[in-house]
Amino acid sequence: MKPTALSQTFVSALAALWLGCASAPSKPSSPPTLALQEATVPSQNLTEATVSYAGQVVSPVPGVLEKADYELVSEGQVVKTGSAALNVPLTANQPTAFSFQERAPYVRGPEDLKALSDKGGTMLLALRGTLTVRSGQDVQTLPFAASRAVRVPRLPQVSIESLDAARYSNTEVNMTFRVGVKNPNPFPLRLDQVNYTLRVGGKQLGEGTLAKADTVDASATGVYPLEASVTSETWGPDVKALISKGVLPYTLQGELAGPLLKVPYSLDGNVKLNVSK
Structure with missing residues (x-):
């Protein structure tokens, strides 16, 4: 018996389906x-x-x-x-x-x-x-x-590392501060600037910038010098009475700034004067 057109079509469809399955990439198991x-x-x-x-x-x-x-x-x-x-x-x-x-x-x-x-x-x-x-x-x-x-990142700390004051006369004292910026982190600390205002005996003696665009090494302290003179020109006509006390009270204030960083600081103390040179 000869195959009918319908049976031939059915066989062709099955063959095409089998070939398609054989050629398709296998899906991961x-x-x-x-x-x-x-x-x-x-x-x-x-x-x-x-x-x-x-x-x-x-x-x-x-x-x-x-x-x-x-x-x-x-x-x-x-x-x-x-x-x-x-x-x-x-x-x-x-x-x-x-x-x-x-x-x-x-x-x-x-x-x-x-x-x-x-x-x-x-x-x-x-x-x-x-x-x-x-x-x-x-x-x-x-x-x-x-x-x-x-x-966790830790904010830096500002401190007075050392302070020297030399009395040269009854009307002149030179002060040298060494201001420290301590980086307590295990990575370098970038500073945009550290500004300051210095007051001695209740009067402003100076203001400015201690550091600018600097980097403090990991777990280290950056030290920045600051010098100031206490004289009649810088402090006023009553400087002799101030110096005669033998002790100069001071206040150092300012702000440490960096990327997303603003740390105000205020340091104060008294420095004992030596005898006149």
Whole structure:
């Protein structure tokens, strides 16, 4: 019996369906997995940090790790979002390493910085999001998250490292201050400027800038000299009576400023005078 046109059409359709299934890429029997992941902080300063994420992906079939869509998180708050193109080839069932990093501020202003400094201890920085893996026409996403604890940034401190006063006569005293800016952080501290106003015996003796566009090394103290003369020209006609007391009371006030940083300071004390030279 000859096959009918209908039966021939049915057989052709089955053959086409079988050929299509045979040529289509096989769908992975299981999703890709993360074999390893970690976060590190390669650099940090007073207001921002770089967070690096590294991991290993294992895919059951060959493919490409295309990208990472991520959030950078500081103390539970998202401070930046982004997408990193990776385009890393994946070999079936072989751990494949990849990495990316992001830099962002973790404070919004001087108030946030002061609150962190007052809190002390450590803070948690993290990168989290999804990885996109493509195998043929199949696209899968893989969640990731890793964090790292770092020391909380601490505000710098201003102090008088040393003070010398030389009495040259009953109407002249020269004072030399060594003003210290202590950086308690494990990273360099950038200063825009440190300004000051000096008062001696209740009268303003001078004002100006101690430092400008400077950097204090990690866990170090920057020292800035300040010289002032107490004379009738700088202090007034009653300077002899002031100097005769043998002790000069002083007040040094000002503000230390840097990126998102404003630290007012006020230092006072008494300096004992030597005998006239």
